Amino acid sequence: MTNATTKKRPRKPVRTAKQRRSKETVEVILESATRILSDHGWAALNTNAIAKRAGVSVGSVYEYFPNKHAIIDIILDRHLAQGEALINHGASVISDNPSAEAVVQILVAGFVGIHSDDPKLHRALSSDVPLNGAQQNRVDAVRAKIINLTSAALSTHVKDPKTKATLLVDAADALTHRWLVDEVGVPVSAEVLSNELENMLRLYVLTA
Amino acid sequence: MTNATTKKRPRKPVRTAKQRRSKETVEVILESATRILSDHGWAALNTNAIAKRAGVSVGSVYEYFPNKHAIIDIILDRHLAQGEALINHGASVISDNPSAEAVVQILVAGFVGIHSDDPKLHRALSSDVPLNGAQQNRVDAVRAKIINLTSAALSTHVKDPKTKATLLVDAADALTHRWLVDEVGVPVSAEVLSNELENMLRLYVLTA
DNA sequence: CTATATATTGAATAAATACTCAGATATTTC
C-alpha cells in the first residue's frame, strides 16, 4: 500500500527475554515443561500442553524458543549442570584423600545422588526423550569427564586405570539408575544393593 | 434397500491368516517393521512406511494387526524368545557344572550373546520403543526369571544369593548393553571390557 | 463353473500437534 513504513518483524523472532515479565515467562515455560516431562513423560510433552500448564499462550512459547527441542536443550543443560556440580565436589574430596577406596565411595555416592534428586526427570531425559546428536554429545562429554577424573585418581593405584575407570563409572551409573530410577520390581532394596555395589567395586579396585 | 442379504463385515476384521498367501503377507509385514525399527528406529516406524517397505498396502497391515503396537508385540515376543532360549541353554550348562565361576561365565557370555545378535533391534526395543504396561511386564518377567535361576545356582555357594544374583545379572546386562549396543564413545574395546567385567564378577562371588 | 470365503488395494478420513501471524496490550524511552 502507500504505507512504506510497514514494520516487518522477522519471520521467527525468538527474542531474548529483556524485561522481568518476559524472563518470568521463560522460566514458567521451562518449569511447565519440566513438570510435564517428569510427571507424564515425553509422549505427553507437546507445545500446547506446555503453554497451557504454564498459563501462557503457545505464541509466547515460540517467542522465546525456536522449537520444542530447544526447550529440552535448556532442561537438559540445567540437569547436566547439577551432575557436573556433584562431579566437581567429588573431585575435590578425592584430591584431599586420593585412596582407591575413597574413589569408589565417592563414585557410588555421587551416582546415588544424581539418581535421587528428581528420578522421574532423570529417567525422562535419559531414556524417554529422543536426544538429538548435539544433546547426546553433551551427555557423553559428562560421562567422559567422569571417567577421565576417575582414571586419573586411580592411576597411582592400579594398572590400566582407563579400563578400570570405565568399568567403575559405567557400573555405578547403570546400576544405581536401574535400582533407583527404573520401576522394575527389584527383589532387593535399593539401599542394600547400593552398599553391595560399593563392596563389589571396592574389592575390584583393591584386588586388581 | 430391497437387498436384505447385504453382508456386513465386522468393523475391524483383523483376520487370522488362513491361506499361505496371507501368512506370507503377515511375515513380510513383520520383517519390514523389524528392519525399519532396526535401521531407523521407532521415530521412523509408521504404518504407511511398514506397508511400503513390505510391498503391500496399508489395508493389508490392518487386516492382520489391529494397530501399530500389535506389530511391536510380535516383534518383542520373538526377540524375548531368543533371549529365553539363551537362558535355558545357560541353565542346562550350569546344571552340569554348578560352580560359582561357571555361573558368572555363563551370565556374561549369555548377555554378550543377547546384545550381539541384532544390537540395533535390541537397542530399539529396549530404549527407543515406548513399551506399554503389558510389554514391559513381559520384559521384566524375563529379567526376574534370569535372576531367580542365578540365585538358585548361587544358593549353595554364597550367603544372600538373591542380592548377589540381582547385582550379577543387572551388572552383566547393563554393562554389556552399554558397551555393545549403545554408541557411546567407549574409551576401551568392548571385548576387553567384557573380560574385565567377568573378572570383577568372578572376584565378587568367589570372595563374598 | 458359480458361489462363497479369503485377501488386497489405496484414496479418503480423522486426529494430533508443531508452528505462524496479525492484531492486541504492556513497558520503556524521549
Next chain:
DNA sequence: GAAATATCTGAGTATTTATTCAATATATAG
C-alpha cells in the same frame, strides 16, 4: 504522552500419520 519497543494472544495453517472402507481380485468349495 506519544512514539518505539517488547510482550502476549490464540485461532488458524500445515503436516504427519494412524486408521477405515468400499471396491477389486484371488483362492477354494460344492
